[in-house]
Amino acid sequence: MQKLWIGAAVALLLSGCGANNTPAQVASPGAPTSAKMKALATGADLLQSRPPIEAINTYLDGFHFYNGDQNGQMEAHHYVTVLNDDVMQAVIYDGNTKDARLMGVEYIISARLYQTLPPEEKKLWHSHEYEVKSGTLIAPGLPQAADHALMARIANTYGKTWHTWHTDRDKTLPIGIPALMMGFTADGQLDNRLLADRDKRFDIDSRKVRASRADIVTQPVLPGANAWQRGEVIQLKRVSGGGEHAHGQTHFGPAEQLSKP
Template sequence: MASSDKAPVACPASIGECKEPMGDPTKTTTAILEKGTTTMQSMKPIKQMSLHMCSFACYSHDPGRQIEVHIYDHRVNHDFLQCAVYDSRIEYIVSEKLFESLSPEEQKLWHSHDYKIQMALLVTPRIPELVAKPELKNLAKSNGKFWCTWQIDRGDRLPLGVPSLMVSPQDVNLGRIKPKLVKKRDEEHGISTESLKPSREGICGPGKKILVADYLRLMSLRQI
């Protein structure tokens, strides 16, 4: 089930000033128990996450709604990454080779990453560009599949409704990220998107045809 052009019903608890998730504060006894379990459990899937990236995403059924996302990835192998995208989202990233092996219908659900890397919309906080560049070159040729289960940008205090398919920023009208979102991200992380752009020169993705296909997917996903 994919997202549609119908806006989901907003959570009644969203009304008002409170933006915190619904529920009672964590009890002291529960916090102590959870702290103790971290010394006894391996937490292997979490510890395998090796890279933090910050970028932006658009809702496929309403590209004008854009959010900042924080991506923590675990490389399963050279062609496949599994990522946690906080809050409450999951993205899968595949190489160009694996993407080309997918059916045309399946490809509609994936988005390319080259534009947001070339335009420094995807950054690696606290990691020098020189260190991050080899991985950025790999990611520029990759494609992602990304579902949002909690629409926090509209104030929901619980994950409501069906998951929404997300798409990556693109150099088309609906896909361009609002400057105020970029400014807010830059101020929070002490970076300059404009200053990073020259360092991304020479990084290229799978080609112009994929960018055009991304634009067409933004439109056609309304009908999936």
Template sequence: MNRQEAGKVMGPISNHDLFFCGFHVAKNNPEVQVTTMHYCGMRGEGDHGMHQCLLYDSAGPGAKLLGVEYIVSDELFRSLPDEEKKYWHPHTYEVLGGGLVAPAMTPQEELDFMTNLLTTWGKTWHTWPDPTTPVPLGEPLLMWSLTGDGQSNPELIAERDRQFGVSTTKVQAERVEAIGYEVPQVPPPKSLATIGRQWTATGEDSPTPRKKSSQ
């Protein structure tokens, strides 16, 4: 098959060139955490700029396909019925807390991308629930996001930072400074029926402006 012929049949994934790395958490068990490589593409402006992502356990050629993630705008998420909202996790903490990194981008490209991703929502299913098994076993697993400090597996954070030569702590400080909001602190969901919150555990779910240090 030549390149022209390949282009005709590879259209659905030909634009999946947006790469970033983060951590997914099983919604029914926050102890289950997986470092996940995202390869995403836009489905189209008619879908409010929805991204479709293929998820892998590594960035190597033999990576296991863990599942899929769909990413939508806050506006679209707010229009969904509550029965549907329970499947969608927020990205606010992942962005401001430094959990999401895009090492293939320049620093400015990454900041622009993360700023745009900040208030979006993701619906993620891992069809390979346990990447340590030789083949996918069991039912698909609904995944969630880290939503507050102290929830992440420090070993996974350290391994990811070493792999891509980044510092999650430094990334967090730089994004809080650049984006201008404090890092959200929302507890893990209490059940599969919990609807996610972006910024606060209770009250109005709105961001807290960054506290400026006094001189």
């Protein structure tokens, strides 16, 4: 199955499409990049290797919302590394241009691995079945056959997503603590204006994408995932003292379960 992923990634790279159409959603303060800094960056680019970055081989575009606040929605551009048949990792940006802001990370695992997680851990993860079948998750630039094969693999996986820069709210710098994000699970949850704007930029029709994936076989969502649907909303909270990551502490405090807004 790993050959399937590699083949899809190669097709994406060869296509050269599906990017450079969504600029960053925030403008950070700061002086323009100096000639000296540009020269240093150019030199580093020529002399240093970046194996973890070079291993990124797949681009996915979808949508997230804050766990416990379904009104807080945003588009998320995922740049994915396939670690093995059961584990992927993604860096998430607010756009797909060179100035895009790093927004967070997502870990993606197979249903087989998800089943091995402790009950409390499972509550942090969301399913991908609806995102795939609805056509709201796309792999820009991939030919239809490669897209279909890739999405058939993703449909039965689970993701744990943390956003460190809340670009829908913090328009200059990353403020506050990370937020646990969730994925949509049914029609009527995602803001249609977000979807329409995305579809226009990528020149696609999500309804046609949905129809093309009707034959993708999905398994029932495993117990524990999408805990927000059962009213179990989990977010981090600050702790007293030196903050969330104070040195010398052996315990930083549990995630706080909050009531649904």
